[in-house]
Amino acid sequence: MQREKVVLVLIATLMVTGASLRGSIIAAAQAPPAEPFSVDLIKDGVYWTKGGVGGNTGFIVGMDGVIVFDAKMTPASAKEMLAAIAKITPKPVTHVILSHSDADHVNGLSAFPKGVTIIAQENCKKEMEASKDSRMPAPQNYLPTKVFDKNLDLTIDGVRVQLRHWVPAHTSGDLIMLLPDERIVFGGDLIDLTQFALVHAQKGGSTEGWITSMQGIIALDADTFVSGHGDLQTKSALKARLAAVEARRQKIKDMITSGKSLEEIKKTAPPEEPPTGPFGSPGFTEVVYNEFAKHPS
Numbered sequence: 001m002q003r004e005k006v007v008l009v010l011i012a013t014l015m016v017t018g019a020s021l022r023g024s025i026i027a028a029a030q031a032p033p034a035e036p037f038s039v040d041l042i043k044d045g046v047y048w049t050k051g052g053v054g055g056n057t058g059f060i061v062g063m064d065g066v067i068v069f070d071a072k073m074t075p076a077s078a079k080e081m082l083a084a085i086a087k088i089t090p091k092p093v094t095h096v097i098l099s100h101s102d103a104d105h106v107n108g109l110s111a112f113p114k115g116v117t118i119i120a121q122e123n124c125k126k127e128m129e130a131s132k133d134s135r136m137p138a139p140q141n142y143l144p145t146k147v148f149d150k151n152l153d154l155t156i157d158g159v160r161v162q163l164r165h166w167v168p169a170h171t172s173g174d175l176i177m178l179l180p181d182e183r184i185v186f187g188g189d190l191i192d193l194t195q196f197a198l199v200h201a202q203k204g205g206s207t208e209g210w211i212t213s214m215q216g217i218i219a220l221d222a223d224t225f226v227s228g229h230g231d232l233q234t235k236s237a238l239k240a241r242l243a244a245v246e247a248r249r250q251k252i253k254d255m256i257t258s259g260k261s262l263e264e265i266k267k268t269a270p271p272e273e274p275p276t277g278p279f280g281s282p283g284f285t286e287v288v289y290n291e292f293a294k295h296p297s
């Protein structure tokens with residue numbers, strides 16, 4: 001499961017960095033998923049899914065239709081999700097809400113019904129458009145149809161939905177979805193605790209922004225948090241990770257001030273922090289190091 005997840009993140013990262021490992025990408029994309037697709041009810045018509053190809057997803061059965069959160073990585077895996085939804089309700093999928101632009105969350109969109117409303121933060125749409133000439137482009141005929149900047153409150157089919165974006169964090173265009181009546185948050189990769197704090201600097205992400213966003217998520221009135229990868233999270237787990245990330249970031253800053261090199265600082269990483277990000281992309285320490293090297297304060 002962990003390896004599959006890593007492979008998917010790697011693919012997403014490669015897409016962005018343009019690294020030329022085409023054979024590996026194709027092999028990885030065609031490999032059978034390590035974990036079968038499965039659906040779990042959280043409560044009151046709100047479900048989350050894991051397994052298959054791509055990140056976790058969710059869906060909510062409303063009065064007349066279904067709202068889906070994130071779209072899997074491949075049309076085949078998205079079809080598997082849509083078939084699972086059809087077993088639960090005959091209502092059509094009318095809305096898809098995207099947590100962010102990474103391929104493992106959006107590239108299954110082309111399996112969705114034509115004319116579906118696709119909602120995203122405005123920078124997510126820009127990143128999807130910018131991926132047009134990359135190795136794994138977001139489907140350009142399924143770009144977001146409704147975008148917003150900071151806050152968007154909607155009632156869709158009788159379901160109250162509150163979308164929030166604070167600042168660039170994991171990418172420049174992250175959003176979270178709060179269901180205030182059910183007190184559930186779908187947080188995408190902002191709350192992916194299988195990574196220490198995964199920040200795609202190449203997509204405008206920022207570790208300071210990750211901290212600001214996590215503070216915003218923790219302040220929400222909710223008790224169940226659906227992550228982009230891994231299991232459901234509690235608020236106390238998010239608080240503990242936030243504290244660890246803040247402490248580590250401060251320690252890195254202090255070591256830079258005292259003249260330590262990146263290699264020396266990397267050796268002090270805690271065990272829960274992977275030494276590098278996916279496919280050798282910069283891990284947390286290096287991202288922080290680069291941020292302070294570029295903008296010393």
Ligand SMILES: [Zn+2]
Nearest residue numbers: 100102170189
């Ligand atoms: Zn992501």
